[in-house]
Amino acid sequence: MTNQTVIKVGADATGFWGKLKVALARRTEGRGVALFIVIASFVTVSQPLVFTAYQVTLGRIALIGLVALGLTAVILMGELDLSVASTLAVSGVIMTTVANQTNIAIGILAALAASVVISLVNAYFVAIVGLNSFIATLGMLFALRGLALVLSDEQPVKLENTDFGIAFGQPLVGPLTPRILIFFAVFIAIQVFVSRVKAGREFLAVGGNRQAAYDAGIPVKRRIFTGFIISGGVAALAGVVNSLERTAADPTAGSTVLLASFAAAIIGGNYLKGGKGSIVGTLIGAASLGMLQVALTISGVQVPVQEIFIGGVLLLAVLTDPSSLRAVWGSISTTFQGIKNSLAKQARD
Amino acid sequence: MAKETLTEAIAVAKAPEDTVAKKSSSFVAWIADKGIFVFTAILILASMTFVDGFASLQNVTDLFHRAAPIGIVALGMTFVVITGNYLDLSVVAQAAAAGVILIAVSNAYNLITAFIVAFIVAIIFGLVNGIAVGYFKANAVIVTLSTTYIGLGLLRLLSGGSQVFGPFDGPIATFGTSKLGPFPYSAVVLVVVTLILTFVLSKTNFGFMVRSFGVNERSTRLAGTNTGVIVIGAFLVTSMAAMIGGFVLAAFSNTAVSNMATGYDFQALAAIIVGGTSVFGGKGSVPRTLLGVVFVSILSNVLVLSQISYGWQQIAIGSLIVFAVTVDALGRRVGKK
Numbered sequence: 001m002t003n004q005t006v007i008k009v010g011a012d013a014t015g016f017w018g019k020l021k022v023a024l025a026r027r028t029e030g031r032g033v034a035l036f037i038v039i040a041s042f043v044t045v046s047q048p049l050v051f052t053a054y055q056v057t058l059g060r061i062a063l064i065g066l067v068a069l070g071l072t073a074v075i076l077m078g079e080l081d082l083s084v085a086s087t088l089a090v091s092g093v094i095m096t097t098v099a100n101q102t103n104i105a106i107g108i109l110a111a112l113a114a115s116v117v118i119s120l121v122n123a124y125f126v127a128i129v130g131l132n133s134f135i136a137t138l139g140m141l142f143a144l145r146g147l148a149l150v151l152s153d154e155q156p157v158k159l160e161n162t163d164f165g166i167a168f169g170q171p172l173v174g175p176l177t178p179r180i181l182i183f184f185a186v187f188i189a190i191q192v193f194v195s196r197v198k199a200g201r202e203f204l205a206v207g208g209n210r211q212a213a214y215d216a217g218i219p220v221k222r223r224i225f226t227g228f229i230i231s232g233g234v235a236a237l238a239g240v241v242n243s244l245e246r247t248a249a250d251p252t253a254g255s256t257v258l259l260a261s262f263a264a265a266i267i268g269g270n271y272l273k274g275g276k277g278s279i280v281g282t283l284i285g286a287a288s289l290g291m292l293q294v295a296l297t298i299s300g301v302q303v304p305v306q307e308i309f310i311g312g313v314l315l316l317a318v319l320t321d322p323s324s325l326r327a328v329w330g331s332i333s334t335t336f337q338g339i340k341n342s343l344a345k346q347a348r349d
Numbered sequence: 350m351a352k353e354t355l356t357e358a359i360a361v362a363k364a365p366e367d368t369v370a371k372k373s374s375s376f377v378a379w380i381a382d383k384g385i386f387v388f389t390a391i392l393i394l395a396s397m398t399f400v401d402g403f404a405s406l407q408n409v410t411d412l413f414h415r416a417a418p419i420g421i422v423a424l425g426m427t428f429v430v431i432t433g434n435y436l437d438l439s440v441v442a443q444a445a446a447a448g449v450i451l452i453a454v455s456n457a458y459n460l461i462t463a464f465i466v467a468f469i470v471a472i473i474f475g476l477v478n479g480i481a482v483g484y485f486k487a488n489a490v491i492v493t494l495s496t497t498y499i500g501l502g503l504l505r506l507l508s509g510g511s512q513v514f515g516p517f518d519g520p521i522a523t524f525g526t527s528k529l530g531p532f533p534y535s536a537v538v539l540v541v542v543t544l545i546l547t548f549v550l551s552k553t554n555f556g557f558m559v560r561s562f563g564v565n566e567r568s569t570r571l572a573g574t575n576t577g578v579i580v581i582g583a584f585l586v587t588s589m590a591a592m593i594g595g596f597v598l599a600a601f602s603n604t605a606v607s608n609m610a611t612g613y614d615f616q617a618l619a620a621i622i623v624g625g626t627s628v629f630g631g632k633g634s635v636p637r638t639l640l641g642v643v644f645v646s647i648l649s650n651v652l653v654l655s656q657i658s659y660g661w662q663q664i665a666i667g668s669l670i671v672f673a674v675t676v677d678a679l680g681r682r683v684g685k686k
Contacts, residue, residue, distance in 0.1 A: 130678055147664055307501065308499050318491050328484045
């Protein structure tokens, strides 16, 4: 599909407008940008506080976006990692428990190591056993949630070194807190990896046509392992950041993050079937959702209403996916064709 | 669907053709197909022997009470799984909504109004999920994840997130505590739903289309079936079952709250897959799901009786899903050969 579009548009790619058209046709962020503009203008009119208190907004965007960035790496390959929500909870619990006994650096390393193990298990089931990633990671989501509860004894684990936790929540460079800096660092790292590094560029090939990628000599299985390690590792990082900022790890954390991060990635124009999408799109999606959430919170809207909004945005994003629209357009035109044919037949008779 | 077959084709092409592998994998295929019978028998015998208080009448009644709502939900969800659309996560919201509506509306108005309102809500859920998945060809996991949040959010908003109680001597309370012989009414409902859904899936045109859609969506469409309607139908069956499951759950304790069905999505999926219905679609049956429900319910009952913590129970169910799906995938690969 991608190639066809590019070739078709590329045929009249002369002059500035032609080149612009080519450039736009290759991007997938259209819906993300549209939603961003709608939300941004709505927020500017009704809640300008969102921009004044940009620290809060950026913090919220980082919260949603961090997990979504990692998730995008897997989605580009046409797989899905539902277990990120539980990975976040498990790594938070592991980090605080280990940090309480030794120190925070070892705690963070332990959490990241655990996430690598989890990702390897996920990727093993998907790449080697050949399971559907939706179902395999769904089982892992459940099992890991249990693991977080077992490890924490079903209680939030308090971080004993509260000074570090409090310091972690303070602005580090200018007005930016470590969370926001980590978010942008991860964004740049994954963006460079996916668009400039050979292994990362091959993610898109694996997602677009797995057989072709295999035939072209791309180590498909190894790429799937890399993708899951990225998504699991970033989720663990998010868990660590959350636990440090709150100076406690909640074993039931992550269920709302799951919805929001999926919404961010899908709004950003990443095809769930793989092969098309971008990290920038995810950033735009996360920014739109973050602004929406902060605006709703500032307006004093209840939590259930916020859930309805995020759920609605996700549903809308899935339904306005180009492939969804094509599918529904196809069935509508088939129906009309059928009606037309039967009318013609009646007229003949 | 094409992608899975492709990965599988790659795996098959790479697998060495030796007899040892074939022998062991045909065993896997047998386990995937018939294993549930053996495992359920072993589990029942083992728990009767080793777990104190398992075989008591009190515990068996309790088992029925717990198995009935989740079982009814799982029976309905079998239709969605057989169409190859993974699962319906929104049963959590649907069952809770049905329970809360049953008790709150019958308190405020009467039972008939409550049934009608719950029925309309179930139809709306089924239609939204079904149209999004059937006509928009959207991913069922993502669609039902979003409808879960929308549904639960609306439910919390309207009910204020608090628990609702029915009157002690009302018809709902009577239904929840009555028994037919040794079986509570909820178990009777479970059996009736099983019979109806078995008939629908194996004897009606619609059931045939559902199975055919799961085996091969394209050929079903080319044969002149309106595949979108089939998917909507499968989601509507799931919604109806989730509604009845929510009724039974609410009647059992005569209370309802918005988070009362938490975990039903996974437990129902576990029961369906363990029963031998394939997540790849096309293969499976309603009685198999009933067997899966028996297995999963006994397993969690034994875990509770042995005073295993909630966390370990979740680990057990999660691992069970992954294990059952693995066996299913390996068994299918052999079948392809």
